[in-house]
Amino acid sequence: MRIGLIFELARRDFTERYSGSLLGAAWNLVMPAVMIFIYTVIFSRVMGARMPGISSAYSFGIYLIAGVLPWNAFANTLNRSTGVFIDKKHIISKMPVSLATLPLYIVLSECVTLCIGFSIYFFLLYWIGVGLPRFALLLPFVIVVQQVFAYALGLFLATLCVFLRDLREAANVLTQIWFWFTPIVYMPSILPPRFAGFLSFNPAYFFTHAYQDIFFHNVAPNASLLIILTLLGHGVLLLSLWTLRRLEKDVRDFI
Amino acid sequence: MKLLFCAATAFFALAAIPILARRGEKLGKKRAYLMTLCSALFFSSVFAGSGAFFAKLEKFLPSGLYSAEITTADASVALPMTGGVVALDVKNTGSLTWDSEAETEPVFLSWHILSEKGSMIRFENPRVPFPHPVRPGDSISAAMLISPASAGIPAGRYIFEFDLVCEGAAWFADRGSAPRRVPVEVLP
Numbered sequence: 001m002r003i004g005l006i007f008e009l010a011r012r013d014f015t016e017r018y019s020g021s022l023l024g025a026a027w028n029l030v031m032p033a034v035m036i037f038i039y040t041v042i043f044s045r046v047m048g049a050r051m052p053g054i055s056s057a058y059s060f061g062i063y064l065i066a067g068v069l070p071w072n073a074f075a076n077t078l079n080r081s082t083g084v085f086i087d088k089k090h091i092i093s094k095m096p097v098s099l100a101t102l103p104l105y106i107v108l109s110e111c112v113t114l115c116i117g118f119s120i121y122f123f124l125l126y127w128i129g130v131g132l133p134r135f136a137l138l139l140p141f142v143i144v145v146q147q148v149f150a151y152a153l154g155l156f157l158a159t160l161c162v163f164l165r166d167l168r169e170a171a172n173v174l175t176q177i178w179f180w181f182t183p184i185v186y187m188p189s190i191l192p193p194r195f196a197g198f199l200s201f202n203p204a205y206f207f208t209h210a211y212q213d214i215f216f217h218n219v220a221p222n223a224s225l226l227i228i229l230t231l232l233g234h235g236v237l238l239l240s241l242w243t244l245r246r247l248e249k250d251v252r253d254f255i
Numbered sequence: 256m257k258l259l260f261c262a263a264t265a266f267f268a269l270a271a272i273p274i275l276a277r278r279g280e281k282l283g284k285k286r287a288y289l290m291t292l293c294s295a296l297f298f299s300s301v302f303a304g305s306g307a308f309f310a311k312l313e314k315f316l317p318s319g320l321y322s323a324e325i326t327t328a329d330a331s332v333a334l335p336m337t338g339g340v341v342a343l344d345v346k347n348t349g350s351l352t353w354d355s356e357a358e359t360e361p362v363f364l365s366w367h368i369l370s371e372k373g374s375m376i377r378f379e380n381p382r383v384p385f386p387h388p389v390r391p392g393d394s395i396s397a398a399m400l401i402s403p404a405s406a407g408i409p410a411g412r413y414i415f416e417f418d419l420v421c422e423g424a425a426w427f428a429d430r431g432s433a434p435r436r437v438p439v440e441v442l443p
Binding site: 237 | 291
């Protein structure tokens, strides 16, 4: 499959998301800006939400955004990838496209949205005097590993979704439950000890924790967790590629 | 050595990905699997070597806004329950002037109480103001009057972590400054 097609699909996905509206693609900038404004100004300043042991008035907002932005990218990639073969059946049935690489346009598009969100977040951190995180150089690597995991899981579900259409809605529901099982809105320290142990089995915790370490704690992210996430993500990717290879003929027939 | 090993592994793994993508036709269906393995190796090496990399990089970075060098004359301290003094020498190694009487975001000395094993017992403790503004590069000696009784801790062995706080902004330790940990024995 030509890489140019992936970029073209990603570009269209990004620019045509708000096609027909007055602001057009500018909404991609407005939406994360409004979300970040609400989390910092409304939650932190107006509602006075604070993190335990941190004196900064913006601490809750900084913590929340560090987890919510990457989670949105992850959840959107996963949910949209699950239905990608059904959504793009007009392309699959007319062009010789590689099924394995088709969801990559969603990964790319969500990466761009995440980078825009992080750019506004960086500006906010500078504006409130926190400054650039010391370990910001690691961010691209964490983003890629997170998106590899989302892509791998999405590809696996997309293959199965062709035969079991309910998977698309099930994935939406499961990601909402998954969100609340991941310490994004709350700190892991408030979990009772018997539940805290389950975090070691939650891959989403591995990457959200890394972002919280980089942005909120301003320390190096836990390398062991990121290595486990890397191996897990690539392991799921191998499984997804193998599954797709075994079922590719049936997938194309069903579509 | 660890950094070198990780960098070399990451380099070869990264170099293999485009080679497999462009010239791996002979490998056929196995190409995607090999690319995935190379990618896993690359990112694992990056994360494994990141600690050593940033430790080296930190030496070349300029100190931030909130940076302090805290030293004590005594390696460990014994405090009676009623209270005692811990003497600290603090140097402003950042770019912010520490003013305890500033209307917004004043800077104070304070401490956290940790167990002997390092778990947090009491995070918030009284603030100690500086007698005058401390400019970047200046040093100051401070006498911290600490009363274990008012902190509500029983006699025993603890670790006191001394740090500076810019009220409404941050604890210096959260911004990369090294706090000073002192073993303290609270006497009955």
